[in-house]
Amino acid sequence: MTTHTRPKNLPAEERRNVTVEAVIELAATTNPGDITTAAIAKHMHLTQGALFRHFPNKEAIWQAVMKWVAKRLMARIDKAAEGVESPLAAMRSMFLAHVTFVSEHPGAPRMLFGELQGAKPTPAKRLARAMMKQYAERLNHLIEAGKACGELAEDLDSQAAATLFIGTIQGLVMQSLMSGDMERMRADAPRVFAIYQRGIATKQDMAETGRTTS
């Protein structure tokens, strides 16, 4: 044990950050809808009422969590695509980075999905939607660039390709959630992407599956 001093009183912003992380951690094993404020508090060694010193209500906590997810995930995939000259290679890098992120934070996609399922447009859902939109935009740029430079088929249905890209990840996530095995996802990801790539790339680009990032 690492003599981990646990200060009783944290500054407000610190406490908010810790709260968000607690929710993400809980969401890894608990259905987001079933996460209670009491459970959150317990997980961070706090009393339930104390949470409301830092958040006006539960919805505000959810909002903060969605912000956390959107910020971190987008940062990851942006960094993954950064400086990669080939659009197709960038897409591959984004794909794998996304999968890695999810395998590190299994609670993140569950919060996302859980929120998006809701019928009424809660603030948290708006954030989730905005992120998905931003994601789709990034993808469309890459797809168009890929067409322009001849890596992707000229007659490729861009919208369908974007839908399939996101859907593929969501599918992998779902399978992992079902089996509870996040490692399998990382192993499956490259194999699944290979098929996707074959579906969108021009013939001459088929062989170069493993083009690395560096």
Place this chain on the structure above:
Amino acid sequence: MTTHTRPKNLPAEERRNVTVEAVIELAATTNPGDITTAAIAKHMHLTQGALFRHFPNKEAIWQAVMKWVAKRLMARIDKAAEGVESPLAAMRSMFLAHVTFVSEHPGAPRMLFGELQGAKPTPAKRLARAMMKQYAERLNHLIEAGKACGELAEDLDSQAAATLFIGTIQGLVMQSLMSGDMERMRADAPRVFAIYQRGIATKQDMAETGRTTS
């Protein structure tokens, strides 16, 4: 108005069926986890307590719903693939039948996803899992058959192809749930499948996208 006599007292089995349908209908617009027994009862013009004359508890209702979904969905896709000689065409037919089913019963995938998200293995989750397994088996047969007859690439990663097939549908469903537009899904499905097909088929089979069922 078709002088639709609404008998006050239904026989037990009838009432159970009506209950399941009510849940599916509610799940089309409400997060499954938020569906209360009171809401179910109200939707079918019944009092809340009466439900427990036909089901021992809420979990039993959920179980019945999952059975309904599994039975109907599997029947649909089996029928879709039935009598289709080409494995690839059968897969396409399954894909579209699945999408059609979901667009007719948007509540069905929501119940499934909602159930699969849960951490603890409730009876309803077991049913959901069993269905997914059965689905994957059907797919594997088709994929192997496709390889055997030369429609699918010999070196195709079967497991990845199956994962991608299911994931693609889940992705389409997710997008539709987000936009709330189930019609878009039916329009997107053929375009998305076309890319998938390009990813798994042998070159010579590429052109014959529209091979029909009859």
Place this chain on the structure above:
DNA sequence: AATTAGATAGTTATCAATTACTATCTTTTA
């Protein structure tokens, strides 16, 4: 000393489940 963070002990609302009673069918039998 004053401000901020946390603990304790509530309140209110809602949900699944139960209970005591009533209405409506179905079967028996005189």
Place this chain on the structure above:
DNA sequence: TAAAAGATAGTAATTGATAACTATCTAATT
């Protein structure tokens, strides 16, 4: 075949548990 008896389905009100949220008191930090 008509009335009585039993079975089945439904109602309305209530209960116990649990949820989010709040008010008041106490301890820590600066």
